[in-house]
Amino acid sequence: MSDWLRRRLDRAVEHRLGEDVSSRTRALVLRGNEYGYDSYGLGRDHLKMAALLAGWVYRHYFRAESFGIEHIPTSGRVLFISNHSGQLPFDGLVISAACFLEPPQPRLVRSMIEHFVPTVPFASYLLARWGQIIGTPENCRRLLEDDEAILVFPEGARGISKPFSRRYQLEQFGAGFMRLALATNTPIVPVAVIGAEEQAPAINLKPLARLFGSPSFPVVPYPPFVPLVPLPVKYRLYFGEAMTFTGDPDDDEDVLEDMVKSVKHRIESMIHLGLRERKHVFW
Amino acid sequence: MSSGNRKVVITGIAGRLGRVVARHLHHDARFTIEGLDRRPFPDKPKDIVHHQVDLRSKKARDIFRAGDVDALVHMGVMHDPRRTPAELYSWNVGGTAKLFEYVQAYGVPKVVVLSSANVYGPRPENPQFLTEDAPLLAAQRFPQMRDLVEIDHIASTFFWKARDVDTCILRPVHILGRVHNAPSNYLRLDPTPTLLGFDPMVQVLHERDVAEAVACALAPGARGIYNVTGPGEVPLSVILRELGRRTMPIPHPLARPLYSLAFRMGLSSYPVPELDFIRYVCMVDGSRAERELGFRPRATLRETIRAVDDPQ
Numbered sequence: 001m002s003d004w005l006r007r008r009l010d011r012a013v014e015h016r017l018g019e020d021v022s023s024r025t026r027a028l029v030l031r032g033n034e035y036g037y038d039s040y041g042l043g044r045d046h047l048k049m050a051a052l053l054a055g056w057v058y059r060h061y062f063r064a065e066s067f068g069i070e071h072i073p074t075s076g077r078v079l080f081i082s083n084h085s086g087q088l089p090f091d092g093l094v095i096s097a098a099c100f101l102e103p104p105q106p107r108l109v110r111s112m113i114e115h116f117v118p119t120v121p122f123a124s125y126l127l128a129r130w131g132q133i134i135g136t137p138e139n140c141r142r143l144l145e146d147d148e149a150i151l152v153f154p155e156g157a158r159g160i161s162k163p164f165s166r167r168y169q170l171e172q173f174g175a176g177f178m179r180l181a182l183a184t185n186t187p188i189v190p191v192a193v194i195g196a197e198e199q200a201p202a203i204n205l206k207p208l209a210r211l212f213g214s215p216s217f218p219v220v221p222y223p224p225f226v227p228l229v230p231l232p233v234k235y236r237l238y239f240g241e242a243m244t245f246t247g248d249p250d251d252d253e254d255v256l257e258d259m260v261k262s263v264k265h266r267i268e269s270m271i272h273l274g275l276r277e278r279k280h281v282f283w
Numbered sequence: 284m285s286s287g288n289r290k291v292v293i294t295g296i297a298g299r300l301g302r303v304v305a306r307h308l309h310h311d312a313r314f315t316i317e318g319l320d321r322r323p324f325p326d327k328p329k330d331i332v333h334h335q336v337d338l339r340s341k342k343a344r345d346i347f348r349a350g351d352v353d354a355l356v357h358m359g360v361m362h363d364p365r366r367t368p369a370e371l372y373s374w375n376v377g378g379t380a381k382l383f384e385y386v387q388a389y390g391v392p393k394v395v396v397l398s399s400a401n402v403y404g405p406r407p408e409n410p411q412f413l414t415e416d417a418p419l420l421a422a423q424r425f426p427q428m429r430d431l432v433e434i435d436h437i438a439s440t441f442f443w444k445a446r447d448v449d450t451c452i453l454r455p456v457h458i459l460g461r462v463h464n465a466p467s468n469y470l471r472l473d474p475t476p477t478l479l480g481f482d483p484m485v486q487v488l489h490e491r492d493v494a495e496a497v498a499c500a501l502a503p504g505a506r507g508i509y510n511v512t513g514p515g516e517v518p519l520s521v522i523l524r525e526l527g528r529r530t531m532p533i534p535h536p537l538a539r540p541l542y543s544l545a546f547r548m549g550l551s552s553y554p555v556p557e558l559d560f561i562r563y564v565c566m567v568d569g570s571r572a573e574r575e576l577g578f579r580p581r582a583t584l585r586e587t588i589r590a591v592d593d594p595q
């Protein structure tokens with residue numbers, strides 16, 4: 001029964017995939033074993049499904065536009081550092097889709113998922129099959145040493161759950177990504193995401209968040225009043241020139257602070273540029 | 284003692300894995316094998332001496348008293364989930380402590396302890412690959428694993444304390460083969476129960492590769508704590524498909540009560556807390572063993588998986 005379903009699904013995916021996306025899936029450089037899985041649980045066959053979903057979200061739902069594609073390195077280790085916003089983590093999906101669909105050589109970008117995800121049925125393994133990893137510094141270091149691409153949101157939960165009134169204002173950046181970049185000698189590509197802030201204009205109900213013990217409790221002014229489905233805003237992504245840093249990864253926080261700030265300023269200026277160029281939130 | 288021929292005492296030799304290791308070392312002309320196990324060893328090769336005694340007994344001490352033992356391979360750990368915790372604790376932890384006492388008192392220069400990568404514990408927040416420095420947290424969720432963790436701790440304390448003894452602690456991943464350990468038994472079930480919506484990556488190791496790792500650890504001068512990994516890692520579902528098993532996915536909130544009921548009624552011998560092994564990732568980085576011991580698994584991934592169905 002489940003085998004029959006799986007075969008039907010495979011055929012449907014294959015049928016809808018389209019020549020462009022399916023050749024890009026084949027062109028991805030992956031390290032798989034004899035069963036087609038890499039050691040983090042990524043499976044080439046499962047990737048097709050992810051590519052189909054992400055491609056649809058990127059091209060049709062958010063009608064995303066990317067600028068500075070030439071700054072996405074075709075190979076070698078790289079850390080994408082981006083602003084995080086919009087209550088729902090679609091910015092990660094859109095950045096990954098851009099790196100897969102836009103450059104001449106598709107690039108698989110892994111993002112770091114929260115520690116509770118492995119306890120959730122289905123999400124626990126599906127996200128791993130699609131190349132996502134548990135957000136620990138060890139995983140990140142190991143993948144960078146294997147010359148992979150990783151997406152990090154240094155604002156973390158502070159960024160994604162901030163209320164609509166503080167849109168496009170960056171929260172404090174953690175220094176963890178800089179330590180990793182210094183330890184593994186990885187170039188940093190700053191990314192600015194425009195549009196995600198408006199996908200779920202929310203206010204944060206702090207008492208309810210405290211009651212449920214969650215980091216935030218966002219409420220949106222339209223049914224169902226909690227952000228489940230994002231509004232079909234238009235996404236604009238700006239990829240900046242790669243930045244390289246040298247230094248001691250175990251230095252004090254305030255020594256690293258200057259380097260972290262320079263990345264943050266670069267993202268801020270790209271955000272300002274993007275907001276100036278934008279004519280409308282939805283088109 | 285004949286020169287160049289090292290006398291190796293193996294505890295738990297009468298178990299299935301013990302016999303695999305004993306045969307492997309027996310083929311090697313550098314070793315003379317002696318067995319130490321409470322159980323009989325019926326089909327043993329002729330030149331293996333077997334002492335059928337309890338680890339904690341006076342007679343076990345006598346084996347070491349002569350001072351001619353060159354190495355001890357300790358794999359006599361009892362896992363039987365049906366025994367009482369007190370009995371298991373006394374056998375496993377008490378027995379191990381006694382063995383280390385003999386080693387120190389009678390100057391055994393080499394000890395190899397077969398622990399397990401399970402001592403790290405399957406946890407949702409585990410990094411994909413745990414190194415040897417990771418804390419042993421298995422006992423946090425399973426009191427039943429406390430013995431294994433404690434044996435590992437006794438061995439690592441001994442490793443730091445007795446600098447003149449070359450102690451090797453091996454932490455192999457799930458051992459597959461004709462052995463009757465939890466992972467092999469589990470994979471022999473048909474239909475195989477799984478947890479609905481969970482499909483962790485797992486690492487497997489062929490039983491013959493375990494014997495090879497023990498042989499590598501017996502090399503003079505080798506000392507340290509080593510994770511031992513096999514030919515790779517695959518999702519659990521791929522292993523079950525390779526073996527042609529039907530699966531029986533159970534929603535995880537129901538799995539615990541169902542299994543504890545089945546266990547108490549004697550319908551299943553699957554220890555309930557070990558359900559976390561088919562839910563979360565517990566994988567290790569075996570590169571240190573490859574670098575320092577020169578250990579490399581010989582069996583391919585497919586051979587390793589298929590080994591559970593080898594004729595008994």
